Amino acid sequence: MKALFRYFxxxxxxxxxxxxxxxxxxxxxxxxxxxxxxxIDVGVKNGDAGYVVRHGLFMLGLGAVGLACALTCQYFAxxxxxxxxxxxxxDLFRRVFGLSQAQFGAAGADxxxxxxxxxxxQVQTGVNMFIRLAIRAPFLTIGSVVMAFxxxxxxxxxFLASTPLIVLVLYLVMSRSLPYYTDIQRGQDxxxxxxxxxxxxxxxxxxxxxxxxxxxxFGETGxxxxxxxxxxxxxxxxxxxxTSVIANLAIVGIVWWGxxxxxxxGIAQGQVIAMVNYMTQTLLALIVLANLIVTFTxxxxxxxxxxxxxxxxxxxxxxxxxxxxxENAPRIAFDGVRFVYPDAGDAAVEDITFSLEPGQTxxxxxxxxxxxSTLVRLLTREYDVTGGAxxxxxxDVRAYTAHDLRAKFGVVPQAARLFSGTVRSNLTLxxxxxxxxxxxxxxETAQGADFVRxxxxxxxMPVEEGGKNLSGGQKQRLTIARALAKRPEILVLDDSAxxxxxxxxxxxxxxxxxxxxxxxxxMISQRASTIKNADRILVLDDxxxxxxxxxxxxxxSCGVYREICRSQGLAKEGTGx
Numbered sequence: 196m197k198a199l200f201r202y203f204x205x206x207x208x209x210x211x212x213x214x215x216x217x218x219x220x221x222x223x224x225x226x227x228x229x230x231x232x233x234x235i236d237v238g239v240k241n242g243d244a245g246y247v248v249r250h251g252l253f254m255l256g257l258g259a260v261g262l263a264c265a266l267t268c269q270y271f272a273x274x275x276x277x278x279x280x281x282x283x284x285x286d287l288f289r290r291v292f293g294l295s296q297a298q299f300g301a302a303g304a305d306x307x308x309x310x311x312x313x314x315x316x317q318v319q320t321g322v323n324m325f326i327r328l329a330i331r332a333p334f335l336t337i338g339s340v341v342m343a344f345x346x347x348x349x350x351x352x353x354f355l356a357s358t359p360l361i362v363l364v365l366y367l368v369m370s371r372s373l374p375y376y377t378d379i380q381r382g383q384d385x386x387x388x389x390x391x392x393x394x395x396x397x398x399x400x401x402x403x404x405x406x407x408x409x410x411x412x413f414g415e416t417g418x419x420x421x422x423x424x425x426x427x428x429x430x431x432x433x434x435x436x437x438t439s440v441i442a443n444l445a446i447v448g449i450v451w452w453g454x455x456x457x458x459x460x461g462i463a464q465g466q467v468i469a470m471v472n473y474m475t476q477t478l479l480a481l482i483v484l485a486n487l488i489v490t491f492t493x494x495x496x497x498x499x500x501x502x503x504x505x506x507x508x509x510x511x512x513x514x515x516x517x518x519x520x521x522e523n524a525p526r527i528a529f530d531g532v533r534f535v536y537p538d539a540g541d542a543a544v545e546d547i548t549f550s551l552e553p554g555q556t557x558x559x560x561x562x563x564x565x566x567x568s569t570l571v572r573l574l575t576r577e578y579d580v581t582g583g584a585x586x587x588x589x590x591d592v593r594a595y596t597a598h599d600l601r602a603k604f605g606v607v608p609q610a611a612r613l614f615s616g617t618v619r620s621n622l623t624l625x626x627x628x629x630x631x632x633x634x635x636x637x638x639e640t641a642q643g644a645d646f647v648r649x650x651x652x653x654x655x656m657p658v659e660e661g662g663k664n665l666s667g668g669q670k671q672r673l674t675i676a677r678a679l680a681k682r683p684e685i686l687v688l689d690d691s692a693x694x695x696x697x698x699x700x701x702x703x704x705x706x707x708x709x710x711x712x713x714x715x716x717x718m719i720s721q722r723a724s725t726i727k728n729a730d731r732i733l734v735l736d737d738x739x740x741x742x743x744x745x746x747x748x749x750x751x752s753c754g755v756y757r758e759i760c761r762s763q764g765l766a767k768e769g770t771g772x
Contacts (some may be wrong), residue, residue: 198505199318199498202282204739206275213271213326220264221331223257225338228472229252232346234467272326280319287311287504295510296577297537302504305388310504313383314497320495328487335480341475345700346466350452357445358477361438368437372430373492374661375423380496382420389413397627434485442478446471509625510580517599524589525550526685527557527574533582534573542581544738551731553684556716557706558726559760561735567719568609569738571689574717575604579743587685605678607691611670613662618647619654621673625681637679642699643672668695687717692725700725723760732756 203210230250238247241513291299291307299307307655340358343351393400393409400409453467535542544566551557559567572578573585576592585592592600605625613621622634634654638644644671662670671691678686686707692700704725707716718726726732727746734742734749734756742753749756750766760766 198502199283202279202286203275204282206278207325209271209275210326213268213275214330216264216268216271217327217331218334220261220268221334221338223261223264223343224476227254227257227477228342230257230340231472232463232465232469232612235468236463237465239465243534254704268327268609272323276319276323279322280315280324281319283501284315285310287315287501290505293509294507295579295593296572298510301537302507303388305386305391307504308383309380309387310497310500314380314500317493321491321498324487324494328400329491332480332484332487335483336477339477339480343470344471346469347450347453347462350449350456350467350470353445353448353452354474354477357441358481360441361478361481363436364365364441365434365481365488367622368430368434369485369488369492372427375427376489376493377496379420379423379427380500382416382423385416386413386420389416431489434690436483438478438482438485446474449474476683482490494661513596514525514637515596517596518594519590521589522586524586526553526588526604527551527717528586528589529573529583530586531569531583532573532580532585534569534578535581536578542738544573544735547583547733547735547740549731549733549740549743551715551717553715554711554713555727555730556718558729558732559717559719559735560723560726560732560756563721565735566664567735567736568689570733570735571606571687571717571719574685574687575606575727576600603684604687605681605683605685606687607671607674607678607689609690611662611667611674611691612671613658613665615660616658617652618650618656618673619652620656621658622654622680624677624679629680632675632681633682636710637676640679640703640710641672641676642695642703642706643669643676646672662741668699669693672699681714683714685715685717686711687719689719690721692720692722697724704728722764723765725757727760727765734759742767 227534230253234247234250237243238250272403288311291311294302336358340351340354343354364715389409389412393413397761400406450467453462456462457464457467505722531546532547533542533545547566547570549557559570569578572585573580574599576585576594576595579593587595587600587603601754614624619634622637623629624717626633633653635644638647645658647653658664661674665673672695675688692703695703700722701724704718708728720726730745731743732746732749733740734753736755741755742749744752750760
């Protein structure tokens with residue numbers, strides 16, 4: 196929580212001056228009932244119209260000054276709260292992208308979205324309300340009681356009886372309702388998660404006719420959140436009627452007792468009106484204070500959730516500077532690599548050892564779940580190895596800064612991910628300064644130039660969110676071109692041609708071989724035909740390396756590879772040793 200105070204840097208003047216102006220307004224407001232009492236007891240009683248006008252104008256002046264102070268406070272509060280919120284969201288966003296993949300997965304994308312938006316807004320609102328009302332409400336409450344004693348100590352005893360009762364009601368209601376607000380935030384996380392999953396998987400849900408089941412589950416989650424919110428609402432709804440009853444009874448007591456004292460000459464009529472006004476001010480201030488407590492409770496609950504993310508240190512620390520690359524070292528080297536996913540019992544990959552020289556192509560093949568994509572995650576350091584070492588240019592990937600390591604890679608993931616914008620904005624994601632010539636060259640290699648030229652706008656053709664206006668094959672070709680546009684030293688194709696037909700796949704492989712020069716290429720595929728011409732082929736079986744060599748060598752020495760080729764018609768029965 197204390198870490199959030201640094202976001203007030205640059206706004207401390209507004210943080211201090213805002214409450215000062217609001218306090219000034221509250222002080223002026225305390226004098227209004229006294230002026231009204233004087234108007235009644237002197238001006239009206241004596242029929243002195245001039246006195247009434249002068250004091251009335253003075254009251255208007257106090258109101259104008261109070262209004263100016265209130266507006267100034269509102270301005271300072273808005274500037275400070277907005278600046279605080281902007282800095283907080285910026286750092287939150289930066290911290291999220293600084294987390295390791297394991298930390299990101301543990302936090303959950305939907306929860307992170309809620310913390311970046313709803314929670315950050317709640318904290319910002321708390322800051323705004325603190326500047327505007329946190330000092331004014333308690334000051335008016337205490338000030339009204341003090342001013343009542345200056346008028347008549349006997350009647351002011353009613354304040355001492357009623358004010359603690361109102362505070363007790365506030366405490367009882369708040370203490371029972373506050374714990375629900377954290378549960379409500381968790382419920383909002385659950386709603387966001389379900390909404391995200393269902394919107395992302397809408398096509399799958401429709402394909403399996405699961406709409407009714409998903410709608411029912413979403414409804415149950417929403418009902419649970421609604422029940423919590425209604426429960427809190429019912430508790431909060433008790434505040435106004437109970438406190439109003441207490442305050443109105445106090446006002447009745449003031450008027451009744453004041454009338455008796457006025458008849459006996461112990462208090463003036465105007466002073467009785469002033470006491471009623473102070474009681475009203477006390478009630479309103481306490482109600483505002485109750486609302487402030489609700490707002491602050493929400494803000495504190497959200498601040499804790501935000502602070503949890505800000506307090507996370509990257510589980511995979513990186514050096515300040517990257518170690519220098521070694522000359523004549525393999526471009527990629529795995530040395531006895533072992534890796535176990537967090538909270539998983541068995542190793543995803545075990546005892547993986549191989550190397551790849553610059554300009555060579557490595558094909559990786561194996562059954563589903565054998566660890567192919569895990570190798571990519573270890574190579575790009577999304578995760579750190581559990582045992583062994585992964586080296587790039589002779590340097591352990593842990594000795595690189597994240598920026599320097601990722602600059603060496605062009606990665607094409609299994610799921611083609613495009614962003615709303617244009618073809619150009621997507622291709623320049625990793626190469627902001629790439630020329631049109633570079634982009635077209637990348638598209639030619641990726642076999643995507645023809646379809647981009649055929650579209651209105653060419654490179655400036657609009658791309659909808661997630662590439663929804665493109666086919667699966669078109670999206671894959673654009674993601675391949677995006678990786679090539681940055682001209683990486685290592686190109687990783689993680690089963691990224693699955694949506695391409697065999698002819699386009701073959702043309703892509705020929706273009707890659709012809710145009711990648713000294714670029715090391717890692718091709719992960721379920722198709723043996725895609726990787727059979729690679730310089731080296733790594734065969735995985737249940738996370739273990741069971742073959743490494745050329746296509747012909749593996750047909751002779753690796754039964755798993757031989758069986759894969761036979762099942763895909765690339766080897767005849769009886770082939771092999």
